[in-house]
Amino acid sequence: MLAAFGAGAVTGTVLYGIFGQRLPRRLTFLVGLIFGPLLLFGPLIATPPLPVVLISVALSGLFFGPMNSLSAIAVQETTPEEMLGRTFGTITALSTVGIPLGTVLIAAAAETAGIISTLIGMGSVYVLLAIAMFFNPALNRWTRPDETVARNGRRRSLN
Helix, strand or coil: CHHHHHHHHHHHHHHHHHHHHHCCHHHHHHHHHHHHHHHHHHHHHHCCCHHHHHHHHHHHHHHHHHHHHHHHHHHHHHCCHHHHHHHHHHHHHHHHHHHHHHHHHHHHHHHHHCHHHHHHHHHHHHHHHHHHHCCCHHHHCCCCHHHHHHHHCCCCCCC
């Protein structure tokens, strides 16, 4: 399953690299946030045959593929140049700390509530947070750099 997700994510990243400059950033980000977890958690909850799970997980990776690129673009465009190293360092450190903490919490939840209930909870939280992102005012102003420069003469998209 991990290999299928990875193959989908690499494909999604490459496709975004090829076609991303033509896509609206906000919509691309939000579509990935909605469909990525639905395609990941839905089949795991339904427990279909393995080939169905592998296809769904690969499709999930495809939707998640552009997410890191889009996040990095947002940070680079909104962070003062002299703060980029510290900003990326902080983001990386916090992301890395979350991995073992999340693993312990999810293992405890799966032991207590069961795997399917834990997957339903994880998927629900993910999708609810993704839906909330539709109402994030910073994302409403997220455009391609050429649109931002034309509008206000600056290269900051999320300010």
